Amino acid sequence: MNATPHGDRSVHLNTAGAGRMSAAVRAVLTEWTRHEDRYGPYDLEERLEGVLHREIHERLAALLGAPSGDTVLCTGAADAFAALVSRLPLGPRDRVWTTPYESAANLTALFALRDRTRCRLEVVPLRRDGDLDLEWMAQHIGDDVALVCVPYVPSGCGIVNPVEDVGRILAPYRCLYAVDASYAVGQLPVDVTRIGCQLLTGDGWRFLRGPQSVGFAYAAPQARHALALHGVVPLPPPDGARVAALNTALAEHAAAAPYQDRQDLGPALRAAVERVPGTELIAPGRTQSGILAFRHEEVPAALLRRGLAARGVAVWKTVAQETPLYLPGRGVVTAVRASVHHDNTAGDIEAFADALLDVVAEARRPRPVPVPRLLSAVLPAPAAAQPHGGVPVARIALPRQRRAGQRHLTLVSSGPSDTIPLEPGA
Known part of the structure; x- marks a missing residue:
């Protein structure tokens, strides 16, 4: 090595x-995890009330350019997306747009939405260079498009999608615009006002360098109204110690050099x-x-x-x-x-x-071909077993075969249409 x-x-x-995680973030996570283990979650909630219900939302609002009352905490962006999208009141006449860069987790939620509401799920085509085809979007947008989902930065490659340009195309229409910022927040500026989205989800453990299993979502009043939740978004809450650690990570991020x-x-x-x-x-x-x-x-x-x-x-x-x-x-x-x-x-x-x-x-680098090791020497057979008038017969054993080790198996189709029935985007 x-x-x-x-x-x-x-x-x-x-x-x-x-x-x-930085040393400070790790120390906060350790301290409050020990506290919860000793005194229980209710005591932890009481001790961290200001952090959990006010301070972290102020930091998230500053990070996302959003009012503090429009952010909620969750266990992760994928969980938030699935919980929120599953409640959308769509119907068979509604169209939903996604992109070829959508994550498997979000696609699963979109398929479930389609199966429940019978809406049409369409894929926005790409230009030859890989960028989203904004001209196609401008030509095909209409009030029957109820939801548009775009990842700011996909998980499988590093393209930065033009989320602000998409927002300007969608602004005159009634559709809900959802942006997955899991791989963008912390490494790129994220401003929900400039983007023009009504729903944005993010993880705290990637470029923000917080602990695992804590994330957040921004839900604008339009989104909350569409979800019929009266301003309350029921998401699985993250652990209080992790929230406190993310709060520290957000403070460090805000104090770092500007982008x-x-x-x-x-x-x-x-x-x-x-x-x-x-x-x-x-x-x-x-x-x-x-x-x-x-x-x-x-x-x-x-x-x-x-x-x-x-x-x-x-x-x-x-x-x-x-x-x-x-x-x-x-x-x-x-x-x-x-x-x-x-x-x-x-x-x-x-x-x-x-x-x-x-x-x-x-x-x-070429490797030398191993010479098989014989399991038994070449010895003359016993006299009683020697045929042909006692001529010795060599006994040569085959080399021992190695058991195949576990290897990664990936099942892929020859193309998206083989396993994912979506409406053609173009």
Whole structure:
């Protein structure tokens, strides 16, 4: 195993999967988890009342450009999306738009909505360069479009979708505009007023670097009215200790350098991957974020991830089903996803580049063919068993076969239409 880059310091390029909590955030989570374990959740709720019901909503409002009364806490963006979308009062005459970049979790909720209401589920087409076809949206929008769902940044690739442009197209119409900001909030500016959305969901453990299993949603009055919830959104509440830790993470995020002052390591990350022969970027669109997906023509993604981990570099292996309307149709089964945060350095990218070159070179290096080991020596047979007048007969045993180890199995279709019956977008 090669030495870890930067001595004992590991290189974390998986913030899109799980951001590293700071020492302060981890201390808050530990302290209040111990408190709840000793005194119970009701005492914790009483001790953290100001944080849970006021302070964190003020921080979320500042983060999202939203009134504090329009944010709610939840266990994660996917849970919030499923809970809210499932209650929409749609009918057979309503159309719902999604995109090829939609996540599997949100698609599951949309399929359930379609099955319950008999609405039409349509996919917005892409331009040749991978961007959403805004001209198509402008030509086909109407008051029969009841819901439009767009991920700000998808999980399977780093494209930044033009959510503000989409919002301007939808503004004159009655549709509910939902934006999944799970992979955007914390790495890109998110302003619900500028976007023009009525529903926005996000996770706290990615680029915001809070703890797992705590997220949030913004629901505008129009959305709450459409959901017939009278201003109350019944979402599964997160654990109080996790909320307190996220509150600390939000405070640290607000105190960090503004987005425009942060070093943009995305181009360096892309250049590092392009240096390696045989790599293919999965980077559609004209605008990219700090997330980059790629694959190698010979080396499987799982082997790349494990090899990088052995060298102290943390990345993520993504599978096609995470973005089932986009990746499978392009022949992608698995890929590596790397993501940078503002606490990464240029040295981290250099260490990643060196480690990636090393992993690929090692995987492609020819290995010597092993010589089978005989299980028994070549010995003369006993006299009673020697045929042909006592001529010795050699007994040679076959090499022992190794049991096949467990391997990753991914089931993909030849295209989205094989398994996902959606209305054509174009």
